[in-house]
Amino acid sequence: MEPIKLRKLQLKDIFPMSRIIKKIGIKEIMKQAAAALEENKEAASKRTTEAKQMQAGVEMLAVVLENIHLAEKEVTDFLASLAGMESEKFAELDIEQLASVFDQFKGLPGLSSFLKQASQ
Numbered sequence: 001m002e003p004i005k006l007r008k009l010q011l012k013d014i015f016p017m018s019r020i021i022k023k024i025g026i027k028e029i030m031k032q033a034a035a036a037l038e039e040n041k042e043a044a045s046k047r048t049t050e051a052k053q054m055q056a057g058v059e060m061l062a063v064v065l066e067n068i069h070l071a072e073k074e075v076t077d078f079l080a081s082l083a084g085m086e087s088e089k090f091a092e093l094d095i096e097q098l099a100s101v102f103d104q105f106k107g108l109p110g111l112s113s114f115l116k117q118a119s120q
Contacts, residue, residue, distance in 0.1 A: 004097060006082045006104045009114045016078045017118035023071035026063045029056070030119045079105070 021027050068075065073087075079101060080090035093101070105111070 004083045004085075004093075004101055004104075006101065006108065007084060009082075009108055009110055013078070013082070014114065014118045016074060016081075017114070020071045020074045020078060021115075021119050023074065024064055024067040025070075026060050026067075027119050029060050029063055030115070 021030070076091050077087050080087040082105070083090060083101060108114075
């Protein structure tokens with residue numbers, strides 16, 4: 001199978017991502033993490049800020065993994081859309097291909113701003 005290439009994020013992607021964030025229950029954690037980072041931005045050293053970012057990321061990942069089943073269809077549809085695939089075909093990807101999709105997703109330009117908008 002050819003390597004999967006994700007398209008850039010678009011306005012239309014905010015709506016399904018917002019539903020995913022709500023279903024998975026990470027909206028409050030994202031808000032708390034953003035507020036804590038903003039609060040400590042000036043006073044904290046770079047090392048402290050990076051540690052808090054890492055902790056927030058780990059907490060969000062734990063919540064996502066714990067609750068991903070609540071938005072299985074939405075996540076599959078969303079990622080399939082980014083990959084330009086039908087949801088049924090996307091759901092059949094092997095684990096290496098899926099890992100590649102996740103790596104690409106993490107590196108999408110504007111992801112941070114996108115997630116901020118989707119979580120509001």
